[in-house]
Amino acid sequence: MARIVVIGAGMGAMATAARLAVAGHRVAVYERAATYGGAVDRFERDGFSFDTGPGLLHLPAVYRDLFAKTGKQSLEQCVELMPVDPASRHIFADGTAVSLPNASRAGVVAALDAALGDGAGERWGDFMNRARDAWDRTRRPLLEEPLRQDWQVLGRDPYPSVRQRRMLRRDRQATTLAEIGEWELAEPRLAALLDSYALSYGLDPRSAPAAAAVLPYMEQTFGSWYVRGGMRELARALYERCLARKVEFTFGAEVTGVLEKDGRAVGVELAGGTVADADSVVFAADPRSLARMVAGREVWSGEDVRPVPDPTPPGRLTVLLALRGGRPADAVHRTVVHSPDAGAEAAAAFGGSHAERPTVTVLRPGDPLTCPDDGHEAVTLTVTVAPQGPVDWTDEALAGRYADDVVEAALRAVPDLRERILWREIRTPADTAAVTAAAGGCVPPPALAGAGGRCLYPSNSTRLAGLHLAGGWAHPGGGLAHAGMSGALVAGLIVEGDGFRGSQ
Numbered sequence: 203m204a205r206i207v208v209i210g211a212g213m214g215a216m217a218t219a220a221r222l223a224v225a226g227h228r229v230a231v232y233e234r235a236a237t238y239g240g241a242v243d244r245f246e247r248d249g250f251s252f253d254t255g256p257g258l259l260h261l262p263a264v265y266r267d268l269f270a271k272t273g274k275q276s277l278e279q280c281v282e283l284m285p286v287d288p289a290s291r292h293i294f295a296d297g298t299a300v301s302l303p304n305a306s307r308a309g310v311v312a313a314l315d316a317a318l319g320d321g322a323g324e325r326w327g328d329f330m331n332r333a334r335d336a337w338d339r340t341r342r343p344l345l346e347e348p349l350r351q352d353w354q355v356l357g358r359d360p361y362p363s364v365r366q367r368r369m370l371r372r373d374r375q376a377t378t379l380a381e382i383g384e385w386e387l388a389e390p391r392l393a394a395l396l397d398s399y400a401l402s403y404g405l406d407p408r409s410a411p412a413a414a415a416v417l418p419y420m421e422q423t424f425g426s427w428y429v430r431g432g433m434r435e436l437a438r439a440l441y442e443r444c445l446a447r448k449v450e451f452t453f454g455a456e457v458t459g460v461l462e463k464d465g466r467a468v469g470v471e472l473a474g475g476t477v478a479d480a481d482s483v484v485f486a487a488d489p490r491s492l493a494r495m496v497a498g499r500e501v502w503s504g505e506d507v508r509p510v511p512d513p514t515p516p517g518r519l520t521v522l523l524a525l526r527g528g529r530p531a532d533a534v535h536r537t538v539v540h541s542p543d544a545g546a547e548a549a550a551a552f553g554g555s556h557a558e559r560p561t562v563t564v565l566r567p568g569d570p571l572t573c574p575d576d577g578h579e580a581v582t583l584t585v586t587v588a589p590q591g592p593v594d595w596t597d598e599a600l601a602g603r604y605a606d607d608v609v610e611a612a613l614r615a616v617p618d619l620r621e622r623i624l625w626r627e628i629r630t631p632a633d634t635a636a637v638t639a640a641a642g643g644c645v646p647p648p649a650l651a652g653a654g655g656r657c658l659y660p661s662n663s664t665r666l667a668g669l670h671l672a673g674g675w676a677h678p679g680g681g682l683a684h685a686g687m688s689g690a691l692v693a694g695l696i697v698e699g700d701g702f703r704g705s706q
């Protein structure tokens with residue numbers, strides 16, 4: 203039985219801890235905050251309850267596997283998973299609307315044909331076929347195996363772009379999502395649909411590799427899911443699973459240093475000076491803070507993937523709306539209100555300023571557990587924005603003005619919200635930074651192949667023996683599902699050693 207210290211109690215950390223504990227190790231988690239879950243947090247007031255982090259789960263298989271491997275009760279016995287159908291309703295800048303059914307390729311094609319006409323559904327369907335090829339080529343090496351040492355091979359884009367024949371000039375092939383939109387989808391609303399997936403994951407469609415096509419593929423194939431009571435219920439279930447496996451949690455315990463002896467991590471030091479010895483240490487937070495914890499020792503070398511993807515991911519602005527009056531029966535769980543200019547929006551979010559008309563995701567879970575009674579409704583609006591730093595989100599007047607723009611954009615498309623607002627609460631990247639300790643409150647997107655490896659994350663093993671990385675800032679990147687996968691990889695590496703090549 204080895205002693206393992208895990209730094210942080212986010213989803214990646216807890217997924218790692220539960221798996222290590224079930225493998226027979228003694229696992230101690232040190233979390234600087236007063237509670238578990240990290241970004242998967244909740245805001246409660248006057249009987250309303252809101253998710254302040256992710257509002258939906260994709261790839262639930264990752265958590266099904268985690269619960270199956272760490273205890274007797276399945277995921278579905280611990281939380282109530284509900285498919286979100288339609289998966290999303292899109293309202294484009296020209297006013298066209300389309301509802302996309304959940305996990306139905308044929309349904310999506312039919313809906314797009316009906317709403318946009320002119321073979322739009324078929325073009326999207328052909329694009330999804332190419333996205334499936336990219337998924338099939340990268341699923342295992344990118345998501346299910348530790349990052350290979352020759353990670354540069356993942357820098358080649360697996361998306362089979364269509365060669366665009368041009369009469370007098372050179373042929374061209376899409377290398378970015380924006381080029382797929384312009385050249386392959388060749389319909390402004392289909393392009394906007396693709397851009398909105400990129401932005402929702404914190405990717406700039408103008409530079410995201412064509413391989414990012416796997417993200418809409420993943421959602422449309424495996425579906426979008428909501429956890430009854432809010433996504434924090436998933437964090438609660440995982441925390442309880444960890445407790446059942448005798449993982450020890452210490453809250454209000456910030457780790458300030460990783461201790462090393464003879465070239466190996468042998469424990470951690472906490473603020474206040476307490477020391478916890480360990481045979482292995484798992485760091486499950488933003489690696490930009492790791493440098494000062496290891497006091498100049500080599501965790502990465504120049505041959506490794508950069509500690510943070512390029513460009514640095516943006517954050518999220520979330521406006522929580524408490525509404526009087528019940529949710530209309532025909533309300534949709536997720537509505538995406540498109541910006542008239544996604545390029546300008548990306549330029550703002552990735553250039554450190556504001557977009558005047560952002561793309562707004564409106565979440566209306568219709569879950570009685572999130573509001574005081576059926577005469578009220580809890581609604582969440584989310585926008586991808588520049589991180590804390592280039593924009594000073596601690597300026598309440600500025601955050602308030604931007605929240606006004608976000609609410610106005612939502613109201614233009616979902617008018618039944620107007621007149622019903624009782625109060626609102628704003629969450630900015632400054633709040634995310636406070637909750638997760640991620641610099642600037644950045645939210646890491648999933649790892650992607652292509653782009654020469656710019657969108658990969660550091661390996662789960664480091665150059666300091668005994669120090670591993672988990673969570674959204676390590677391979678295979680951010681998001682609930684991907685952070686969960688990091689837990690399986692780190693546990694495999696610790697239990698089976700460096701020869702671990704992923705579970706079969």
Ligand SMILES: Cc1cc2nc3c(=O)[nH]c(=O)nc-3n(C[C@H](O)[C@H](O)[C@H](O)COP(=O)(O)OP(=O)(O)OC[C@H]3O[C@@H](n4cnc5c(N)ncnc54)[C@H](O)[C@@H]3O)c2cc1C
Nearest residue numbers: 210212213214234240241256457487639673674681682685
């Ligand atoms: C506003 C927002 C919206 C999001 N939307 C989505 C979405 O739609 N879909 C999706 O899949 N994902 C989304 N995410 C991302 C997703 O929530 C995370 O990627 C996922 O929860 C994985 O988190 P993590 O394991 O990296 O840990 P984090 O949630 O980043 O938590 C890290 C934890 O480590 C602790 N910690 C840090 N440093 C120390 C230290 N030195 N000592 C002790 N403890 C420390 C922090 O306090 C924190 O609890 C969103 C995140 C945010 C913030």
